[in-house]
């Protein structure tokens with residue numbers, strides 16, 4: 435598990451492993467995978483594939 439139970443910001447469905455998600459985020463200034471993981475946890479907003487396809491966000 436990369437981070438604690440992320441949820442879709444539209445339907446609040448829990449994102450499961452291997453789900454396709456869209457991440458809405460500001461691109462981090464510092465690069466590096468560790469930083470990106472921490473950054474996603476703090477700043478990332480997830481949209482599940484279903485909501486993304488419906489364009490309801």
Ligand SMILES: [Zn+2]
Pocket residue numbers: 442443444445446447481482483484485486
């Ligand atoms: Zn959703």
